[in-house]
Amino acid sequence: MKSFVVAGTAVAAMTLANAPALAWEPTKPVEIVVAAGAGGASDQMARMIQAAIQKHNLMKQPMVVSLKGGASGAEALMYMKSSDSDPNKVLIAYSLIYMLPLSAKIPFNWRELTPVSVIAMDQFVLWDNTTLPYKNVKEFVDAAKASAQPFKMGGTGSKREDHVLTVFMEKKTGAKFAYLPYKSGGEAATQLVGNHTASNVNNPSENLEVWRAGQVRALCVFDKERISYKTKVTDTQSWNDVPTCKEEGLDVQYLMLRAMFLPGKVTPEQTAFYVDLFKKVSETPEYKDYMEKQALKPIFLTGKDMVKFLEEDDKLNSSLMEEAGFVAK
Amino acid sequence: MEAFTLLAHGFVVLLTWKTLALMMVGLVLGIFVGVLPGLGGPNGVAILLPLTFTMDPTSAIVMLSCIYWGALFGGAITSILFNIPGEAWSVATTFDGYPMAQQGRAAEALTAAFTSSFIGSLFAVLLITFLAPGIASFALQFGPPEFFSVYLLTFCSFVGLGREAKHKTIISMALGLLLAGVGMDTVSGQLRMTFGFSDLLRGINFLVAVIGLFGISEILLTMEERLALRGHSARISLRVLWNVWKDMPRYWITLLRSSAIGAWLGITPGGAIAASFMGYNLAKRFSKDPESFGKGRIEGVFAPETAAHASGTAALLPMLALGIPGSGTAAILLGGLMVWGLNPGPLLFVEHKDFVWGLIASMYLGNIVGLVLVLTTVPVFAAVLRVPFAAIAPMIVVSCAIGAYAIQNAMFDIWLMLLFGVVGYVFKKIGIPLAPFTLALVLGSRAEDAFRLAMIGAGGDLRVFWSNSLVGSITTLAFILLFWPVISKAVGRVSELLQPAKRTG
Numbered sequence: 001m002k003s004f005v006v007a008g009t010a011v012a013a014m015t016l017a018n019a020p021a022l023a024w025e026p027t028k029p030v031e032i033v034v035a036a037g038a039g040g041a042s043d044q045m046a047r048m049i050q051a052a053i054q055k056h057n058l059m060k061q062p063m064v065v066s067l068k069g070g071a072s073g074a075e076a077l078m079y080m081k082s083s084d085s086d087p088n089k090v091l092i093a094y095s096l097i098y099m100l101p102l103s104a105k106i107p108f109n110w111r112e113l114t115p116v117s118v119i120a121m122d123q124f125v126l127w128d129n130t131t132l133p134y135k136n137v138k139e140f141v142d143a144a145k146a147s148a149q150p151f152k153m154g155g156t157g158s159k160r161e162d163h164v165l166t167v168f169m170e171k172k173t174g175a176k177f178a179y180l181p182y183k184s185g186g187e188a189a190t191q192l193v194g195n196h197t198a199s200n201v202n203n204p205s206e207n208l209e210v211w212r213a214g215q216v217r218a219l220c221v222f223d224k225e226r227i228s229y230k231t232k233v234t235d236t237q238s239w240n241d242v243p244t245c246k247e248e249g250l251d252v253q254y255l256m257l258r259a260m261f262l263p264g265k266v267t268p269e270q271t272a273f274y275v276d277l278f279k280k281v282s283e284t285p286e287y288k289d290y291m292e293k294q295a296l297k298p299i300f301l302t303g304k305d306m307v308k309f310l311e312e313d314d315k316l317n318s319s320l321m322e323e324a325g326f327v328a329k
Numbered sequence: 330m331e332a333f334t335l336l337a338h339g340f341v342v343l344l345t346w347k348t349l350a351l352m353m354v355g356l357v358l359g360i361f362v363g364v365l366p367g368l369g370g371p372n373g374v375a376i377l378l379p380l381t382f383t384m385d386p387t388s389a390i391v392m393l394s395c396i397y398w399g400a401l402f403g404g405a406i407t408s409i410l411f412n413i414p415g416e417a418w419s420v421a422t423t424f425d426g427y428p429m430a431q432q433g434r435a436a437e438a439l440t441a442a443f444t445s446s447f448i449g450s451l452f453a454v455l456l457i458t459f460l461a462p463g464i465a466s467f468a469l470q471f472g473p474p475e476f477f478s479v480y481l482l483t484f485c486s487f488v489g490l491g492r493e494a495k496h497k498t499i500i501s502m503a504l505g506l507l508l509a510g511v512g513m514d515t516v517s518g519q520l521r522m523t524f525g526f527s528d529l530l531r532g533i534n535f536l537v538a539v540i541g542l543f544g545i546s547e548i549l550l551t552m553e554e555r556l557a558l559r560g561h562s563a564r565i566s567l568r569v570l571w572n573v574w575k576d577m578p579r580y581w582i583t584l585l586r587s588s589a590i591g592a593w594l595g596i597t598p599g600g601a602i603a604a605s606f607m608g609y610n611l612a613k614r615f616s617k618d619p620e621s622f623g624k625g626r627i628e629g630v631f632a633p634e635t636a637a638h639a640s641g642t643a644a645l646l647p648m649l650a651l652g653i654p655g656s657g658t659a660a661i662l663l664g665g666l667m668v669w670g671l672n673p674g675p676l677l678f679v680e681h682k683d684f685v686w687g688l689i690a691s692m693y694l695g696n697i698v699g700l701v702l703v704l705t706t707v708p709v710f711a712a713v714l715r716v717p718f719a720a721i722a723p724m725i726v727v728s729c730a731i732g733a734y735a736i737q738n739a740m741f742d743i744w745l746m747l748l749f750g751v752v753g754y755v756f757k758k759i760g761i762p763l764a765p766f767t768l769a770l771v772l773g774s775r776a777e778d779a780f781r782l783a784m785i786g787a788g789g790d791l792r793v794f795w796s797n798s799l800v801g802s803i804t805t806l807a808f809i810l811l812f813w814p815v816i817s818k819a820v821g822r823v824s825e826l827l828q829p830a831k832r833t834g
Contacts, residue, residue: 038663047665054383066738070531071513071520078527103518106530152786158518180473180782181516196472196786209673328519 024269026061026088033091035076037069040184041122041205041294042092045258049278052286058277072157074100077108083263087270090116091261095161098317102327103159110314114262115306116274119282121297122256124165124222125242127207128199129192130215137219137248140199144175153177154188154197159326161256162188165201165222167324168252192216203256204239204295220245222254227295239295254320255297257313259306275302335682336458339690342683348391349698351384352691355392356699359399360706364406378665386671386684391691393665398450398695401641402703405442405634406710410435411725413544418637420767421605423543425622425629432625439707440573445584445631447700449638452588453595454692457646461678461689468596468647473782474793478803479594480776483603483768485811490610493762495814501761505769508533509777516781528741535771537733537742538749542763544729545750548722550757570704573627580631583612587632591639596646606768608636614813642692649673649685 032049036042046065053059068076073096080091097110126137134140144151155162158181166179180197182188185206192200192207193215200207201222210216212234220243221227227239245252260278262271281287282300291298301309321327343349381389404419409426422442429438471479488498511522512532523529577584587608594604612632613622622629648663650673666673671681678685733746756763787793795801809816 068531068737070737072515072518074513074520075531078530082527104513104520106520107527149788158514158516160518163518178785178788180785181518182782183515183778190469191472194469194472209677326518 024087024267024273026059026273028088029062029064030059031064031066031089033076033080033089034065034067035069035073035091035093035096036067037184038067040069040186041203042094042258043067044205044294045120045290046092048286048290049281052281052284053277055286056280056284058280072096072100072104072160074104074106074108077106080113080261080263081108085265086263087266087273089263090274093257093259093261094122095256095313095317097261098314099160099164099321099326102318102321105328110261110310112264114264114266114271115310116260116262116271116302117278118257118259118299118301118306118309119278120258120291121299122203122205122258123227123295123297124161124201124254124256125204125207126169126199126201126219126222126245126250127192127211127216128219129195130217131195132198132217134219135217137245137250140219141173141175141250144177144198145173150176150178151199152180152197154180154182154191154200155202156183156185156188157181159321159324161254162201164320164324164326165252165254167326168254168320169250172250172252189216205293208233208294218242220248220250222252223297224253227297229292229295231292257309258296259310335686336690338683339686339688340694342387342687343391343690343694348388349694351388351392352395352695352698353702355395356399356402356695356702359396359401360403360406360703361399362396363400363403364710381665387687390666390684390688391695393662394688394691395695395699397662398692398699401450401638402443402446402699405446406439409438409442409630410710411544412547413725413729414539418605418633418641420539420543420764421609421633422630422637424609424633424764425624425626427547428623428625429627429630434625435710436569436707437573437627438630439710440570440704441627441630442634443700443703443707444573444577445587445635446638447696448584449588449591449635449640450642450692450696452635453592453639453642454689454696456592456643457692458689461646461650461685468650470799473779473786474796475800475803477776477779477783478794478800478807479603480772480779482803482807482810483607483772484776485807486607486610487765487768489810489813490614493760497761498765501756501763502765502769505766506773506777508538509770509773512774515774515778516785528739531737532774533745533770534736534742535767536736537746538770539767540729540733541746541749542753542756542767544725545747546753546757548726549750549754551718551722570707576627577631580628582615583628583632584635586611586615587635588639591636591641592643594636595640595643603768603772604640605633605637606764609633645688645692649677649688 032046034040034042034046043065050063050065053063068079076091077097077100080089083089091113093110097108100106101108126140128134128140132140134143153166155166157163163179163181166177169175170177177199180191182191185202188197188200188202189207189210191197193210199219204227207216207218211218214234218237222245224244224246226244227242229239232238260274262274279300279302282298290296318327378393381392384392404414405422405426407413408419408422409430412423412427414420414423426438426442429435484502487502488495509532511529512520513530514521520530590608590611591604594607609622609629609632612628613619616622616628645662663673671677671684729746730743733742734740736742753763756766783793787796793800794804
């Protein structure tokens, strides 16, 4: 435990308080499994965690990032599923754990894994290109309704979060969109800037750079309340200046979890180690910076609270998928 | 000019002993991972990425980009010596590089490969230096129809310009396209051809196929010839180097053409892989002696290597300016940048001038240092060929297996690689070319996605492929190349008819 004590300030205090509880520790390098491609939001988060752990010496063993983005992330899910009782693999999960088994009939159920903690909630924002004349949701929706050719909406993957949001926008407004599924959020962002699509529903992190460059416009955020960060991100706007879609008359809400899972059949001591580890990560300045920069909603759930959250979230996602008609027969 | 001042500043940042030492370390590591087949650039950079977390950003990026250059150089070594391409773009280097090695001209081929790599990169770096801001907006013009037209161009040029019988090229390409469809389909979100096997979920990895098709099948063929190959000693001296360099100016058109193609396809998002094939095919098409290609012609090494490196270097530009990585290695590099809070995007060039120009300066330095380094080690690599086949073959097979396994940490991939080894052996026996197969495997699913997205966007109207001058000209060019043999024959016939007419008239 000595190395922890020298690690630094808040972290050290935490560690001292919890030190006796740490009975188990990894004896091999820990693999952090990313269910998406290089450079995507999950990959960035994994690199942040890797760097935070290394800088603050939170774990003796090194952490390696393992990209398993094949088959839209199904590769990572099956990999975790087949790694029962291996405590050296952690998955960064997002809503694909609910959606992929439904849409593509992947034989996977998140209940077979061991939930560790929910570490953030990700937002969705409706964006359009700044060269288009639609300055708010109403103008945009009216134009989409009036257009003879359906507006092109870019997004990541098919029958996933972005596609579901698009279907619900169609249901609420009566406008029709031609949904273009790209391989990544980054691609969806570039295609919007190049005017190949009229809009997308990217996460804040995916469109951050092009927003700051003034190439895209944030129309509204799909949440009950505005994003809390008030520091200016572009020349004129902070995340907090982006209205909610409900304020703008488009009553659609969706948040996506970012959570850590271990494979099934690990011991409670092993799980406890990781709960503690990610708790410490969530208190590092790297994590806090990251949350603000990517406009993520801070949250830390673990144990029973997390399972309860997951069950409710699963129910919600399943009903959305059902209603959108994306459940494979 | 502003670019010069900024670049000079970049050099000042870099020219310290510490940075130069890091550069050497990065290059050596890079060559090492490039030489191991299948480990290759992306995996190598991924493994070495955490090494740089404790460094300051400039040192870190210099080290990483040098690993990248090293891997690019290293990929040529296995292609030439063992017929095993390390990266997708090294495939075309095997066509003439490997026959040269078999003829005892390994040192010559390696020198040619390294030198032309250097020229290609230099061309692309110069381009980046002067055109960086403007190129980003060119890349933005690429939507689904434009992407598809570029892939179509590559496929068509293969059929139209290839030396092999057309129907065999098409059979090979069609098989590649079929296998490219295995796994998750992005557009519909459904699984295809996985037959319930979770190992097939992620699809058939291109590198696994290539290692088997080229590497393992080569071992099988050599075994059939009773291990009687490659006792040749590769004569290595400064004279070889000098001879190759003396010959080079004769091929200036090939070098320039390949550099231009490489740079253009590198900047075109996603085009980098096609570059080396196109460079090779065009060199062959415009050569006075196309029959000698594939039999150990030095021009056949110059052409793809120059194009591959021009595109590998130019591929960094869309990555920095748009956040679209042009290759697997560039994608890992992208992840590395984000750790230091350098988010690729249009503002990177404005907000992090120091970093961007430091990186560009490191491209110049890294390439020069890299060239010296690899040239001095040519004798070492060429000496490998003097080891008896019976001793080296098991080592190659083992390193192929490690490479195939390392790509996705999957035992299944080793079996797949062996299967492709047998397929490659059979293909070689019945004369079906392997290159169209690998090309279709690597570009097939992207071409399909681009086509379907274009169709969704245009409501199923095929005229979208002629909807603006950019996509229209690429598509038209594709069809011209597809029917090139017919067209060139027709042109020949017409001029034949005209000539006697002139004489009599």
